Amino acid sequence: MNTNKLMNTALKLAKLDKMPYDTNIIVEGKNIKKVLIGIDMETPELLLAQQLGYDCVVSHHPKADSCIVDFAKVMDVQIQRMVKAGVPINRAQKALKKKQASIDLGSHASNYDRVSSAARLMNMPYLNIHIPADFITEEIVQSRLDKAFLHKPETKLKDIINELKSWKYYQNKIAQPLIRVGSNDDYAGRIEVLMAGGTNGGIDVYKSYFQAGVGTIIAMHVPEDVKKAVIEQNIGNIIIAPHMPSDSIGLLEIVKAWRKQGVEVTCMSGIIE
Structure with missing residues (x-):
């Protein structure tokens, strides 16, 4: 197993043909047999994974690189969701703009390199998978x-x-x-x-x-x-x-698929089996 296959499985289950802005392979890897996955996986969890002999770490909440900086862009999916519920598309876009701008101000100034640099230094394959699970x-x-x-x-x-x-x-x-x-x-x-x-x-x-x-x-x-x-x-x-039980619903569907593909997956940090 490799990080591309792990990601593609998640995208397929979510009926997506590409990675959304809040979802990415931060550090690529191959020959993955053991995955440690959680809602919030940062440097302490990367160190834990290394100590326990895992080959890859997956975080649900975006913690690194473009997943943080471009996070506000992924909120555009709410426009189509509002339209589906009967909100005119122009009104949906305007309704979202204020909160989207606020989120962009914070995410653009964040330390997006904090967790990704740790993963790279440790040579630990690392993924962020957010909206597909949601x-x-x-x-x-x-x-x-x-x-x-x-x-x-x-x-x-x-x-x-x-x-x-x-x-x-x-x-x-x-x-x-x-x-x-x-x-x-x-x-x-x-x-x-x-x-x-x-x-x-x-x-x-x-x-x-x-x-x-x-x-x-x-x-x-x-x-x-x-x-x-x-x-x-x-x-x-x-x-x-x-929040935690609901996030677990989608994530466990992904975990189930990975396990069927022969990967050993351990859940922690808010994923409740």
Whole structure:
């Protein structure tokens, strides 16, 4: 196995034909038999992998080089996601711009070389795989919720919570699904799962979804300013399907495929099997 094959497997599962901006092979490698993968894999995890005899390290969250510097560009995928939900494309683009510009200011000034230089010095093959796994997660969660509630127009938020908690992904996990905006007996309306956009698009993006007829957004996390604005404007509901268990859904599909290809894969740093 080599790093190109590992990456191509992930892209194929996510139905992508090229690497998104937040996904890249930072240090190439071949003859890979043992992979250590986690949500956040930085220099300490690279050292751990070397000490334990692993051939490759994979981080879900972008930690190096262009995956950091160009991170804001990957947020463009949110435009098509909003359009799919009924937001006009011009409005979707404008809704995203403010948060995208803010993210670009921070990422462009970051120390993008910190982890990649460590990986190169150690000659440790290293990959960042972000949106491909998030696409897989989003599709799985949206499909299951659609199937559960498609013919139940009076679905309430408590019904969604109970459904999520019944899935193996969230059972017996420390962080549990919960309502961030709304209450148990509030009607859900149309449900949209937003788990693949690089990062949260901000209040303008959430407002666009609600104005397009979405009643409840399912996300991995929500910033305080977004939560506050949605409550104050009384425009919709937000349910959180916890970050680490949700990220694990897509990543474990990739891990499963790698294992079928004969690679020994160990999960850590937030990936919960």
